[in-house]
Amino acid sequence: MKTKLMMLSIVTLGLFLGGCTSNSNSLPKESSAVSNSTSNSNTSTSNAKKAVPAIKLTVTEVISAYEKAYPNTSITSIDLDTSFGAYYFEVQGVDDNKEYELKINAETGEETKEREENLDIDEKNGVKKAEDSLELNDIITLEDATAFASEALGVNPETATDWSLDREMTVTYWEVTFESGRSESSVKLDAKTGDVLEKELEE
Known part of the structure; x- marks a missing residue:
């Protein structure tokens, strides 16, 4: 009799432990489902964001690339905007007799020499160089210029x-x-101090 009771107790204990094990194994599956749901939600949010082309080069790197391509010249302008879905720096410069332009992919750093042409007679012999050369020492960064300009416009x-x-x-x-939307605004800042020089709003 004692033997039967002992066996019955062991069987009952086994069933109880088996039930507990089964319950504990079901928790990770539920947790995994929540994790997948969160992951899908994050993916949807990420996909909903507007894709912005990467700008990896700094202005300092762009200036160095131009000076390497066209030594003994002076930079007269640097523009950064999109072309066919990618951002490009367009750098223009001069020496005493010619004008130069270098295009640089802002993400990959790939360079393209766009043009090299003679200056007009009234721009030669250093005239354009003296009038248009940029003062590039100690200028604020692209990021700081963006921050100052956005703050000025709100x-x-x-x-x-x-x-x-x-x-x-x-x-x-x-x-x-x-x-x-359809509105466009712009700010001009002193490139050394960040002070606002001019604001323009267009609807």
Whole structure:
């Protein structure tokens, strides 16, 4: 009798432990389902975001690339905007007699020499060089220019679409353009101090 009771107790204990094991094994499956759901949700959110072409090069790197391609010249402008879905830097420069242009992929660094042509007679012998050469020492970065400009307009810095480094009179300036819907706005900043020089709003 005692033997039968003992065997019955062992069987009952085994069934109980088996049930507990089964329950504990079901938890990871539920947890996995939640994890997959969260993962899918994150993927959907990520896919919903607008894809923005990468800008990996700094302005300093772009300046160095231009100076290597065209030594003994001066940079007169740097523009950054999109072309066929990718961002490109377009750098223009001069020496005493010629004008040059270098196009650089902002993500890959691939360079293309766009043009090299003679200056007009009234621009030669250093005239254009003296009038248009940028002062590139200690200029603020592209990121800082974007931050200052967006703050001046009260807009999201992520809506910036175009950047230009140029010169007016004796001042080298950044111009940053923002687009939101059909409206466009831009800010000109002193390239050394970040001070706002001009704001322009277009509806």
